[in-house]
Amino acid sequence: MTRFAPPTLYQCPACAGYFKRSGFRSLYFDDEIPDWSDGRNGNWWARKSGNVGRCPSCSGIVWIDDAEKLMLAPQEPRQIGPIARVWHLLTGDRSGRLREEREWKVLPAVIQQAEYFDGLVHAHDFIEALTSFSSDAQDRETYLRRRIWWASSDHLRGQRGVSLIALPSVAEDVAHANMQRLLELFEHDPKEQVARGELLRQVGRFDEAVAVLRAVKPDGYSEVKAVKIERLARAGIAELQNLKATPVRRSTREGATDLPKFGGVAW
Ligand SMILES: [Zn+2]
Numbered sequence: 001m002t003r004f005a006p007p008t009l010y011q012c013p014a015c016a017g018y019f020k021r022s023g024f025r026s027l028y029f030d031d032e033i034p035d036w037s038d039g040r041n042g043n044w045w046a047r048k049s050g051n052v053g054r055c056p057s058c059s060g061i062v063w064i065d066d067a068e069k070l071m072l073a074p075q076e077p078r079q080i081g082p083i084a085r086v087w088h089l090l091t092g093d094r095s096g097r098l099r100e101e102r103e104w105k106v107l108p109a110v111i112q113q114a115e116y117f118d119g120l121v122h123a124h125d126f127i128e129a130l131t132s133f134s135s136d137a138q139d140r141e142t143y144l145r146r147r148i149w150w151a152s153s154d155h156l157r158g159q160r161g162v163s164l165i166a167l168p169s170v171a172e173d174v175a176h177a178n179m180q181r182l183l184e185l186f187e188h189d190p191k192e193q194v195a196r197g198e199l200l201r202q203v204g205r206f207d208e209a210v211a212v213l214r215a216v217k218p219d220g221y222s223e224v225k226a227v228k229i230e231r232l233a234r235a236g237i238a239e240l241q242n243l244k245a246t247p248v249r250r251s252t253r254e255g256a257t258d259l260p261k262f263g264g265v266a267w
Helices: 082-090 097-105 123-129 138-151 172-186 190-202 206-214 222-234
Strands: 008-011 018-021 024-026 052-054 061-063 068-072
Touching: 052 138, 061 123, 082 097, 123 138, 138 172, 172 190, 190 206, 190 222, 206 222
Parallel strands: none
Antiparallel strands: 008 018, 008 068, 052 061
């Protein structure tokens, strides 16, 4: 099960408002979650813990690394009934319930009422966020462009016959330019060679995709994924794929039928 750690209180760098954010205690992936070839998984929890989101006070885009981390977010104590209150008084408040209540009551209302930070989830928010940092912040650009890339394929992600969204959420020219820029960002990054191979496959540069994927350094995971994507590239298949799905869908692209040995392979 995915569990969240107790929320932390942050202060917005733009408006000085307070907000709460939960980190993860543990992550759980069940077998039902598709293994998408572009690396997106079923991260429903991203909204609560994303690295970039909107401040609930000023609605501005905030990178969590830019916000001041203050302390564990105070939690409102449970109400104390009249009989329990007498008992706590008589026993010297051994359980600390009266102390917790006093500490909560002296907190400023802006801290008591702090809302949760909402991680960005929509393509238009990620596109807007591209303008929210200096041009030398390449890790932030990569983070945003990878999510725009994922969002541009969300209408293709069916699970049990139902897509996440019905229509593309990113205009075709924006999606294309974004992929070209990601290819530049990933070119010399050894950690991103599987993603680079997948991008090359999706834009139809199959020979380059195969060359990049064959050169992926084994780490117990990346090379397995690289082999699966390489097979798709060799078969001339450019569409997004669930790498867990079997059999592999045959592409209607010209030339794909020349490589029938890749169709119907159970991965
Ligand atoms: Zn703010």
